[in-house]
Amino acid sequence: xxxxxxxxxxxxxxxxxxxxxxxxxxxxxxxxxxxxxxxxxxxxxxxxxxxxxxxxxxxxxxxxxxxxxxxxxxxxxxxxxxxxxxxxxxxxxxxxxxxxxxxxxxxxxxxx
Amino acid sequence: xxxxxxxxxxxxxxxxxxxxxxxxxxxxxxxxxxxxxxxxxxxxxxxxxxxxxxxxxxxxxxxxxxxxxxxxxxxxxxxxxxxxxxxxxxxxxxxxxxxxxxxxxxxxxxxx
Numbered sequence: 001x002x003x004x005x006x007x008x009x010x011x012x013x014x015x016x017x018x019x020x021x022x023x024x025x026x027x028x029x030x031x032x033x034x035x036x037x038x039x040x041x042x043x044x045x046x047x048x049x050x051x052x053x054x055x056x057x058x059x060x061x062x063x064x065x066x067x068x069x070x071x072x073x074x075x076x077x078x079x080x081x082x083x084x085x086x087x088x089x090x091x092x093x094x095x096x097x098x099x100x101x102x103x104x105x106x107x108x109x110x111x112x
Numbered sequence: 113x114x115x116x117x118x119x120x121x122x123x124x125x126x127x128x129x130x131x132x133x134x135x136x137x138x139x140x141x142x143x144x145x146x147x148x149x150x151x152x153x154x155x156x157x158x159x160x161x162x163x164x165x166x167x168x169x170x171x172x173x174x175x176x177x178x179x180x181x182x183x184x185x186x187x188x189x190x191x192x193x194x195x196x197x198x199x200x201x202x203x204x205x206x207x208x209x210x211x212x213x214x215x216x217x218x219x220x221x222x223x224x
Contacts, residue, residue: 042218043215043218044205046213049212098160098168098210099157100155104152
């Protein structure tokens with residue numbers, strides 16, 4: 001059974017800082033991994049999707065990496081802004097399944 | 113392009129009452145998902161449809177929950193009767209052939 005863990009559960013940083021959010025999963029036989037953002041009271045917004053054959057994906061100030069063999073992914077946010085404050089969720093789709101297994105998320109606060 | 117639409121956005125009911133949620137997926141997306149998200153947790157899959165067929169409902173509490181997707185487009189999720197533990201956010205998502213999932217804003221259910 002796939003399990004996804006996100007560390008830390010909460011993170012507070014000053015504006016302008018670069019930061020890394022971590023995601024680990026127990027079964028390395030994954031199809032892809034998605035990073036989502038969730039604002040309070042809102043749904044999930046997909047940020048980046050990494051296929052199992054890829055090592056990283058980039059979108060603007062965001063960079064996600066994937067190391068299947070170690071069961072880890074990181075989301076790097078450069079030059080953080082107060083508008084980046086949200087909960088970031090990592091989700092893994094295992095091979096042979098269309099089910100996404102989510103972590104509990106990391107709540108990020110960027111202070112002006 | 114319109115995103116995934118859900119209604120209502122909020123619902124407050126007394127326990128033992130019935131409740132229904134509606135979802136309209138992104139046009140052309142054949143796969144539709146219902147997730148439940150408890151406070152402080154990641155979403156968990158309840159049921160997945162491919163067109164009109166429910167292909168994964170293993171996590172759906174079938175004694176009180178039911179779902180349908182008529183004509184392979186809109187879907188409704190029903191709870192009857194609701195219990196206090198059903199208080200959560202119910203998220204609908206859709207995808208094209210099981211690729212990247214796009215989420216709606218969710219319905220926040222409070223059972224009193």
